[in-house]
Amino acid sequence: MRAWDPRIEEMPKADLATMQYRLLKTLVYRLYSFSPFFHRRMEESRVHPDDIRSLEDIRKLPFMYKRDLRDNYPDGLFVCTQDDLVRYHVSSGTTGKPTVVGYTERDLENWTASLARGLVSCGLGRGDVIQVSYGYGLFTGGLGLHYGAERIGATVLPTSVGNTERQIELMQDLKATAIACTPSYLLHMGEVAEKMGVSIKDDTLLKVGILGAEPWSEQMRQRIQEWLGIRAYDIYGTSELSGPMFCECTEQKGFHVWGDLAYVEILDPETLEPLPAGERGEMVITMLQKEALPMVRYRIGDISAIDDSVCACGRTHPRVQRITGRVDDMLIIRGINVFPSQIEYALMSIPEVGQHFQIIVDRKGALDDMLVQVEVKKEAFSDKITDLMSIRKKVEHKLKNILNVAVSVELVEPGSLPRFEGKAKRVIDRRKI
Amino acid sequence: MKENKFVIKQISVFSENKPGRLAAIARALQEEKINIMAFSIAEADGFGVVRALVDKPKKAHEKLGKLGFNVAFTDVIAVQMKDEPGGLYETARILGEGQINIEYAYAYSGKEAAVLILRVDNVEAAIAAIQRGGGTLIESSLFQ
Numbered sequence: 001m002r003a004w005d006p007r008i009e010e011m012p013k014a015d016l017a018t019m020q021y022r023l024l025k026t027l028v029y030r031l032y033s034f035s036p037f038f039h040r041r042m043e044e045s046r047v048h049p050d051d052i053r054s055l056e057d058i059r060k061l062p063f064m065y066k067r068d069l070r071d072n073y074p075d076g077l078f079v080c081t082q083d084d085l086v087r088y089h090v091s092s093g094t095t096g097k098p099t100v101v102g103y104t105e106r107d108l109e110n111w112t113a114s115l116a117r118g119l120v121s122c123g124l125g126r127g128d129v130i131q132v133s134y135g136y137g138l139f140t141g142g143l144g145l146h147y148g149a150e151r152i153g154a155t156v157l158p159t160s161v162g163n164t165e166r167q168i169e170l171m172q173d174l175k176a177t178a179i180a181c182t183p184s185y186l187l188h189m190g191e192v193a194e195k196m197g198v199s200i201k202d203d204t205l206l207k208v209g210i211l212g213a214e215p216w217s218e219q220m221r222q223r224i225q226e227w228l229g230i231r232a233y234d235i236y237g238t239s240e241l242s243g244p245m246f247c248e249c250t251e252q253k254g255f256h257v258w259g260d261l262a263y264v265e266i267l268d269p270e271t272l273e274p275l276p277a278g279e280r281g282e283m284v285i286t287m288l289q290k291e292a293l294p295m296v297r298y299r300i301g302d303i304s305a306i307d308d309s310v311c312a313c314g315r316t317h318p319r320v321q322r323i324t325g326r327v328d329d330m331l332i333i334r335g336i337n338v339f340p341s342q343i344e345y346a347l348m349s350i351p352e353v354g355q356h357f358q359i360i361v362d363r364k365g366a367l368d369d370m371l372v373q374v375e376v377k378k379e380a381f382s383d384k385i386t387d388l389m390s391i392r393k394k395v396e397h398k399l400k401n402i403l404n405v406a407v408s409v410e411l412v413e414p415g416s417l418p419r420f421e422g423k424a425k426r427v428i429d430r431r432k433i
Numbered sequence: 434m435k436e437n438k439f440v441i442k443q444i445s446v447f448s449e450n451k452p453g454r455l456a457a458i459a460r461a462l463q464e465e466k467i468n469i470m471a472f473s474i475a476e477a478d479g480f481g482v483v484r485a486l487v488d489k490p491k492k493a494h495e496k497l498g499k500l501g502f503n504v505a506f507t508d509v510i511a512v513q514m515k516d517e518p519g520g521l522y523e524t525a526r527i528l529g530e531g532q533i534n535i536e537y538a539y540a541y542s543g544k545e546a547a548v549l550i551l552r553v554d555n556v557e558a559a560i561a562a563i564q565r566g567g568g569t570l571i572e573s574s575l576f577q
Contacts, residue, residue, distance in 0.1 A: 376447060381503040383445035383484065383552070384536065385477050410479045413449055415501040 002314070004120040004152065005113070008260055009315045013308075016259045016316060021055045023288040024263065028052050028061070031294055035079045037072065038296070058263065058286060059274070064298045066099070069240065074100040080292050090138040091239040101140075101239045102292040108147070110289055111242040114258055115148025118247025121256065121313065122208060122233045124178055126153035129205075131171055133181035133189075134213065136160040140243025141213055145180040154178075161185065164192045171204050178208035180244075183216040183224065183232070187355055188419045190228055201229030210235050212244055215323045215341045219348025221252075223355060234322050240295050241287060246320070251312050254319035262287050264320060265297070266306050269327060280305045282327060283320065301327040303339075331361060331427065333368045336405045340426050343372060346402045352380035352391045356417040362430045370407045372399060375414045439560050440508045441573040442490040443550070446483040447503035450476065458483055458497065465489070465496050470576050471550055473539035484539070486511075486550065486576055509552045510559060511576070513569040514540075516547040524549055524568055531562030 003009045011019070028049045031038035042048070045062040052060065069077060078085075080102075087103045103111070124130065130149040134141025142160055149156045157174055159167050161181070168189060171179070179186065186209055193200050200206055209224065212235035224232045236255045237245035241262070246255040257264050262285055266275050269282040283302045287295045303325040308318045325339030332338070340359060347357055354375035362369050374395060382388060388411060395409045418425075448454040455474070462469060462485075472485035487493045490506065497504045514520035521540075528535060534554040541548055548571065553559040563570055 376503060378503055381445075381447050381505055383443075383482060383505055383507040385475050385482060388447075388480065388482070389477055411447075412480075413447060413501065414503055416449070 001120050001125050004117040008258070009117060009121075009256075009317065011259075011316055013310070013316050017055055020259055020263055020288060023260070024055065024058060024286070025049070025052055027286075027288060027294065027296070031079065031296065035077070035294070037068070037077055038079075038294070055263070058265070058297065061286075061297050063284070064296055066240075066299075066301070069099040070097045073097050075102060077294075078102050078292050079294055080104055085292055088138075089140045089143075089239050089243065091140075099239065101242070103242070104291040106289075107242060107291050107293075110261055111144060111245065112147045112151050114242075114245050114261055115144060115247070116151040117258065118235065118245075118256070119148055119152050119154070119210070121249035121315065122210070122231070122247060123250055124149075124152065124154055124208060128154040128177045128208075129157055129175055130154045130210075131157040131159055131167070131176040131179040133159050133161055133167060133179055133185060134244075140237070140239045141180075144237075144243035145210065149180075164189055165196060168193045168196060168198055168200075171200075171206065172198065175205045177205050178210065179206060180210040180235070182213045182420070183209075183211040183220055184214060184356075184420045186211060186224060186228070186232075190224075191419075201227070206230050209233065210247060212236055215325065215329075215344075217341055217345040217348055218322065219345055220355065223348060236320070236323065238300060240293070240298060240300070241285065242290070248319075249311060249313040249315060253311065254307055254321045256311065256315055256317045256319055259317045261289055264306060264318060266304065269303075275305075277308050278305055280324060283323075299327075303327065329427075331359070331370075331429070333361065333370050333403075333405050333407075336403065338370070338403050338405065342402050343399065346398045347374060347395070350391075350395055350398060352377055353395060353411075354414060356419065357426060358417050359427045360430065361427065368431065370405070371410055372407055373410045373412050373417060375417055376411045378414060437557070437560060438572045438574065439510055439570040440556055441486060441511055441550075441571075441576060443507045443509045443552075444485055444487060444490050444493050444497070445505045445507050446485075446497055448474075448481050448483050450479050450481050455483065457500075458502070461496050461500055462487065462493055465492055467493050467496075471539065471541050471548070473537075475537065488577055490577060507552060508556050509550050510556060510563075511571040512549045512551065512563060513571055514547040514549050516542055520547055521549065524563070527563055527566035527568055528553070528559060530566070531558065533559045533562055 032049045041062045047060045084104045085102045086105050089101050091099045132145045136142030209230050209232040221232045233248040235244050235247040246257050248255045265284040266281040275281040283304050285298050302323045304323050305321045325341050358373045360371045392409050399407045468488045470486040475482045494504050512524050536552045538551045
């Protein structure tokens with residue numbers, strides 16, 4: 001199948017922009033009229049729905065923040081009655097209160113359609129068996145992919161997370177052709193499979209991985225593809241947007257953000273001015289059709305760049321490059337901004353060390369001290385201390401080159417660093433400031 | 434490389450430099466009833482390499498590997514030395530004159546004589562040099 005919804009997915013850019021403007025205008029009138037929160041925010045920013053006269057006028061609208069969701073816990077931002085809600089999801093809330101998201105029937109329909117388009121765009125469809133190894137329940141990943149996969153006529157294997165040996169057995173026995181999970185969990189599965197004497201590359205029919213819910217690098221994609229013999233696609237979303245929403249197509253050049261559902265701005269994080277296409281900045285998202293929990297100019301906190309040219313796959317909707325960091329994941333080490341994703345990128349190019357790592361930040365005297373622990377691979381282990389020291393030097397050198405800040409590296413035993421089944425937590429910050 | 438009866442398979446284990454790691458290795462060997470004939474720890478910043486001559490190297494490699502340790506076999510040679518002043522000098526001189534570099538060494542005082550275990554840059558050349566210089570090499574079958 002070429003596309004799930006070719007009329008929308010291959011819509012000429014000018015028509016798409018007109019559609020977006022129309023949707024934005026409707027959204028703003030609706031929120032001004034029915035949402036006390038948005039009404040107040042717009043009054044404060046001295047903007048009236050009549051002031052929105054072009055798509056670019058979106059910049060007149062005030063921003064939304066994660067804290068707005070927390071401050072209005074649980075449902076203060078909903079723009080519908082409970083009668084209209086058909087589902088809740090709740091995010092884990094690692095930094096405070098959890099956030100609650102609600103869905104109308106139409107919200108679920110748009111979410112499912114978004115994923116149906118994405119799954120078809122990476123070559124899946126009827127006849128595929130899609131193993132959904134994202135958590136089911138309050139987390140959006142499991143149920144989101146589940147309904148998307150059913151919609152395109154694929155067979156769903158709803159394994160959820162955990163019990164990895166069983167997952168591998170089922171992957172073989174039920175001939176899964178695709179898996180949806182976090183990239184770190186897939187790496188974990190690959191390791192567990194090898195211990196069981198199963199090669200995912202040779203002993204399963206797996207051909208596609210739909211990987212997301214945490215940042216990962218291009219190098220990690222190459223490693224996964226080579227090692228596991230699959231094509232690995234990035235998928236993006238958060239519960240505020242509905243859940244996992246936007247997926248890469250077979251071109252693997254960034255995930256398509258469906259313009260009829262969302263409008264993306266990339267802004268300079270300092271000046272908040274829009275950046276030209278291709279430049280990295282803070283991503284700000286407006287969901288154009290969400291009913292229950294509208295998100296307007298939401299500062300999601302992810303750093304990326306946009307490519308608005310028509311994709312080689314024929315889709316006209318803009319592509320956003322893989323997330324290269326989070327505004328709030330960013331570590332400041334001796335005044336220099338460091339993203340854990342940069343460390344991952346550096347390590348992936350060094351064959352002697354494994355793909356897992358942990359960052360420990362501490363303060364020695366007045367100085368920040370960053371220690372990166374990496375596992376020495378079995379193949380790279382040498383009896384000679386000097387060889388091991390040179391591996392360590394190599395990693396330190398590479399990290400220094402990429403991060404512009406000196407870090408110390410500790411070689412640890414293989415398998416000793418924590419594995420993550422959900423979102424990877426790779427930073428331990430012991431600084432007391 | 435053809436099997437040389439003087440080449441001994443030493444096991445080398447990567448270990449983090451923290452309490453309990455040596456105990457974990459030693460316990461694994463005890464469980465398999467493997468005897469350690471000689472051993473040493475080389476220490477670097479934050480990690481170390483435990484090296485040992487054991488009576489069942491294959492079994493030791495398998496067991497430690499299964500426990501997740503990074504294990505490797507390393508070819509070493511064992512030279513018998515006189516347990517008296519000048520004993521070490523004799524062996525070291527032969528290797529030095531033969532232009533053989535010692536990468537590391539450790540020794541123990543055995544029942545009959547002292548034994549020097551050596552990892553050298555060229556095992557074959559070292560064996561030849563020691564035999565030419567009148568030194569006594571210990572066959573691997575005596576350990577394993």
